[in-house]
Amino acid sequence: MPDITPEEAALFHWVEDRAREVFDLFGFFEIRTPFMEETEVFTRSIGEGTDIVEKEMYTFSDRSGRTVSLRPEGTASIIRAYIEHGWNNRQDILKLFYAGPMFRGERPQKGRLRQFHQIGAEIIGGSGPYLDAELILNLEFVLRSAGVEGHKIFLNSLGCNSDRASYKKELTDYLRGKKKDLCEDCRRRFEINVLRVLDCKREECCSVVKDAPSVLDHLCAQCAKDYGELKSILSDAGVDFSENIRMVRGLDYYTNTIFEIAHPALGAKDVIAAGGRYDNLTREMGGPDVGATGYSIGVERVLLAIRKENVPSSRPGVLIVAVDEACRSHAFRITNRLRAKGISCDMDYSGRSLKGGLRKANKEKRGNVILLGEDEIKSGKLMLKNMETGEQKSLSFEEAVRELRESID
Numbered sequence: 227m228p229d230i231t232p233e234e235a236a237l238f239h240w241v242e243d244r245a246r247e248v249f250d251l252f253g254f255f256e257i258r259t260p261f262m263e264e265t266e267v268f269t270r271s272i273g274e275g276t277d278i279v280e281k282e283m284y285t286f287s288d289r290s291g292r293t294v295s296l297r298p299e300g301t302a303s304i305i306r307a308y309i310e311h312g313w314n315n316r317q318d319i320l321k322l323f324y325a326g327p328m329f330r331g332e333r334p335q336k337g338r339l340r341q342f343h344q345i346g347a348e349i350i351g352g353s354g355p356y357l358d359a360e361l362i363l364n365l366e367f368v369l370r371s372a373g374v375e376g377h378k379i380f381l382n383s384l385g386c387n388s389d390r391a392s393y394k395k396e397l398t399d400y401l402r403g404k405k406k407d408l409c410e411d412c413r414r415r416f417e418i419n420v421l422r423v424l425d426c427k428r429e430e431c432c433s434v435v436k437d438a439p440s441v442l443d444h445l446c447a448q449c450a451k452d453y454g455e456l457k458s459i460l461s462d463a464g465v466d467f468s469e470n471i472r473m474v475r476g477l478d479y480y481t482n483t484i485f486e487i488a489h490p491a492l493g494a495k496d497v498i499a500a501g502g503r504y505d506n507l508t509r510e511m512g513g514p515d516v517g518a519t520g521y522s523i524g525v526e527r528v529l530l531a532i533r534k535e536n537v538p539s540s541r542p543g544v545l546i547v548a549v550d551e552a553c554r555s556h557a558f559r560i561t562n563r564l565r566a567k568g569i570s571c572d573m574d575y576s577g578r579s580l581k582g583g584l585r586k587a588n589k590e591k592r593g594n595v596i597l598l599g600e601d602e603i604k605s606g607k608l609m610l611k612n613m614e615t616g617e618q619k620s621l622s623f624e625e626a627v628r629e630l631r632e633s634i635d
Contacts, residue, residue, distance in 0.1 A: 254347055
């Protein structure tokens with residue numbers, strides 16, 4: 227759970243701002259759920275046989291003896307809130323987004339942390355390929371807005387409950403004689419949820435499942451039609467994608483369409499975003515029977531994928547330097563008048579000499595400095611110095627504000 231330094235926080239902020247702009251275009255509204263929920267919220271939704279629930283959740287008892295967990299993902303909490311607030315009575319389709327930290331007790335490695343950050347979106351209510359396509363397009367807009375390039379979109383469909391049951395039976399029959407060749411985790415998954423074997427990245431398990439039957443061969447007529455329409459809609463919208471028939475995702479609530487976005491900058495663990503449809507989850511958590519689809523983006527992973535030089539750097543504001551002690555109170559007033567005008571600035575409180583103040587501005591890479599001495603106080607002017615060109619101008623307060631705003635723009 228690393229610190230996020232000011233430089234890193236600026237990158238987080240930039241990515242989140244780009245995402246918020248896209249969500250506004252698509253008509254999504256922000257939701258902020260608690261960092262901690264009763265553990266049942268996650269066990270009922272994510273699935274007790276998943277690695278997240280079995281191995282990775284931070285779970286403990288609170289003062290009342292309730293079992294609670296830090297949230298390992300965002301969807302379960304949002305569906306809990308949707309049910310609790312009765313939002314299905316307000317509108318037929320609700321589009322929500324979130325951004326914030328999640329917690330999993332994973333082994334830290336590139337792009338995987340025990341406290342990590344996600345940006346996510348959910349469309350609750352309604353079903354069908356057009357909503358799935360809108361969600362995938364929204365995700366594509368967010369990634370491109372954040373400067374992600376060279377990523378690949380992978381699609382698959384798990385079908386409805388009947389399709390999954392039929393496929394799980396055939397997959398179980400296929401793997402039964404090969405169980406001894408699976409890793410220890412997958413031998414356990416075989417008994418709990420056989421689909422999870424397909425998600426294993428270990429070489430011996432990949433070798434076993436490479437010739438496994440395809441889930442697409444078990445789709446019913448309606449699920450096959452929806453999946454085919456989704457591919458047509460995305461192709462018509464200019465979205466480039468590939469199929470991955472071995473993809474199942476790590477959460478048990480997924481049905482029908484699932485997708486992942488991979489980027490080569492992350493190496494073997496290359497997924498930077500993923501999601502899919504979960505039409506049964508709201509009902510299974512005690513709410514209305516409504517369709518839903520969503521995705522999440524790993525912010526730390528996105529930062530590994532973008533070119534940092536393409537992210538605009540934020541420069542510190544103007545430095546106000548009082549030439550001597552007698553000018554300090556005037557400098558303090560000017561500093562706060564500038565802030566009231568929306569100009570980012572700081573005052574040098576240390577009592578440095580004029581040269582010392584300029585050295586400080588250079589060290590901090592400030593673009594402009596305002597120098598205030600006795601002459602400036604008498605004339606009611608400000609001495610504005612451009613630190614890049616060395617040019618100095620004696621300006622009125624309003625003239626200085628205009629010039630500083632122009633330099634920012």
